[in-house]
Amino acid sequence: MLPERTDVLVVGAGPTGLAVATTLAGYGIAATVVDRLAEPPVTSRAAVVHAGTLEVLDRIGVAAPLATRGLHSVRFVVRDRDRVLATVPFDRLPSRYPYALLISQAETEAVLADRLTALGGRVLRPYEMTGLDLDGDGAVARFAGGGTVRARWVVGADGMHSRVRELAGIRFGGPADPGESFLLADVRVESALPRDQVTLFLSRRGPLVWAPLPDGTVRLVASVADAPREPQARHFQALLDERGPARRPDRVVEVAWASRFRIHHRIADSYRRGPVLLAGDAAHVHSPAGGQGMNLGLRDAVALGDALAAGPQALDGYAADRRPRAEEVLGFAAGLTRLAAAPPALRPLRDLLLRTASALPPTRHRLAVRLAGFEPHPPPAAASAG
Ligand SMILES: Cc1cc2nc3c(=O)[nH]c(=O)nc-3n(C[C@H](O)[C@H](O)[C@H](O)COP(=O)(O)OP(=O)(O)OC[C@H]3O[C@@H](n4cnc5c(N)ncnc54)[C@H](O)[C@@H]3O)c2cc1C
Numbered sequence: 001m002l003p004e005r006t007d008v009l010v011v012g013a014g015p016t017g018l019a020v021a022t023t024l025a026g027y028g029i030a031a032t033v034v035d036r037l038a039e040p041p042v043t044s045r046a047a048v049v050h051a052g053t054l055e056v057l058d059r060i061g062v063a064a065p066l067a068t069r070g071l072h073s074v075r076f077v078v079r080d081r082d083r084v085l086a087t088v089p090f091d092r093l094p095s096r097y098p099y100a101l102l103i104s105q106a107e108t109e110a111v112l113a114d115r116l117t118a119l120g121g122r123v124l125r126p127y128e129m130t131g132l133d134l135d136g137d138g139a140v141a142r143f144a145g146g147g148t149v150r151a152r153w154v155v156g157a158d159g160m161h162s163r164v165r166e167l168a169g170i171r172f173g174g175p176a177d178p179g180e181s182f183l184l185a186d187v188r189v190e191s192a193l194p195r196d197q198v199t200l201f202l203s204r205r206g207p208l209v210w211a212p213l214p215d216g217t218v219r220l221v222a223s224v225a226d227a228p229r230e231p232q233a234r235h236f237q238a239l240l241d242e243r244g245p246a247r248r249p250d251r252v253v254e255v256a257w258a259s260r261f262r263i264h265h266r267i268a269d270s271y272r273r274g275p276v277l278l279a280g281d282a283a284h285v286h287s288p289a290g291g292q293g294m295n296l297g298l299r300d301a302v303a304l305g306d307a308l309a310a311g312p313q314a315l316d317g318y319a320a321d322r323r324p325r326a327e328e329v330l331g332f333a334a335g336l337t338r339l340a341a342a343p344p345a346l347r348p349l350r351d352l353l354l355r356t357a358s359a360l361p362p363t364r365h366r367l368a369v370r371l372a373g374f375e376p377h378p379p380p381a382a383a384s385a386g
Helices: 015-026 051-058 063-069 105-118 163-167 233-243 293-310 312-340 344-359 361-372
Strands: 005-011 032-034 071-073 075-080 083-089 100-102 129-135 138-143 148-156 180-190 197-203 206-212 218-223 251-263 266-268 276-278
Touching (some): 005 015, 015 032, 075 344, 083 344, 083 361, 129 163, 148 163, 148 293, 163 276, 180 233, 197 312, 197 344, 276 312, 293 312, 344 361
Parallel strands (some): 005 032
Antiparallel strands (some): 071 100, 075 083, 129 138, 138 148, 180 218
């Protein structure tokens, strides 16, 4: 049942909301976490947790259990069909987790929820927040079916179409175009590609990501002009034939899960309005290039939990520190997308640059650190939250 009052109301129990609540629980602060879904989703969605994020999650006791459940990818390889253009090794990362962890988002959420439960917290379901009135003491949230909760702080961790953001009047800025279109699936595939690495194929028709998952399936993500409404095995076979390995082609045996989505590059104008704070997809969305979206949200979440525990003076620091980090990640994802979609005349130059850069160990290392999502230390205002 919903409480009448709470100190912190977290709207949304996706990875971001769960990580905010788990961080707070570690400080002995019991947040009220609500989600409109009766059960957590079981689909795989975001499939990679990077080393920089694992280092942050280590602080809330979540990295080690995640690491045992996921598959450890020790390098990221960029290819044009059979030709390797660049190899980015993760095994020299300055981390206890020197790899990209491949794991379904449902598993990541389950591990976070288990940790929250172990610390005495839980998620209240199904409660859909439909209204929010801000006043001098915080906010009153209204729910479908009639309940209300008065909260000192409201965390909008309710995803890309955030009601919290909308009701707080925070603009979600970005271009007005229809966004990039993607097809993705977890497929069983007969393949000669190594299962300890993620491969990005750069092809004339667009990029294709090939990432092994711990259940033996392979995650395929491709940008396409027109994604079919119900993607089938033949669509993914066609993508592999057109963009994947040529000498020893992959064969799709079965599609375990498939989806399509369009994504814009958008960022909230502000991460804070009075008692309302945003984190995760409610604050930023961008293309899946580099697998950065959920990772950035998880790092937001721990920073926000720290700031809420430190007290009101740290919250402006949170907002001021996290938004530029999202701008930086959006710029990185956009750069990767441009690299993948280079016009035909520029591709030989692009491929030469990639091969040259990848031959230089310091450049390779810098790229690995960048992909892994290690963040520079926060400025003093936000650091005081720790
Ligand atoms: C098909 C698909 C594939 C994806 N693939 C990738 C990928 O490969 N790599 C990657 O980095 N990212 C990927 N993403 C994006 C990734 O899933 C998100 O970045 C991540 O889920 C963001 O987490 P979040 O907790 O901020 O938001 P969400 O996961 O969106 O969680 C928001 C939660 O809020 C709840 N909620 C919403 N509104 C309300 C309300 N009014 N009241 C109460 N509860 C509410 C929702 O039920 C939901 O549980 C994918 C997403 C989809 C849909």
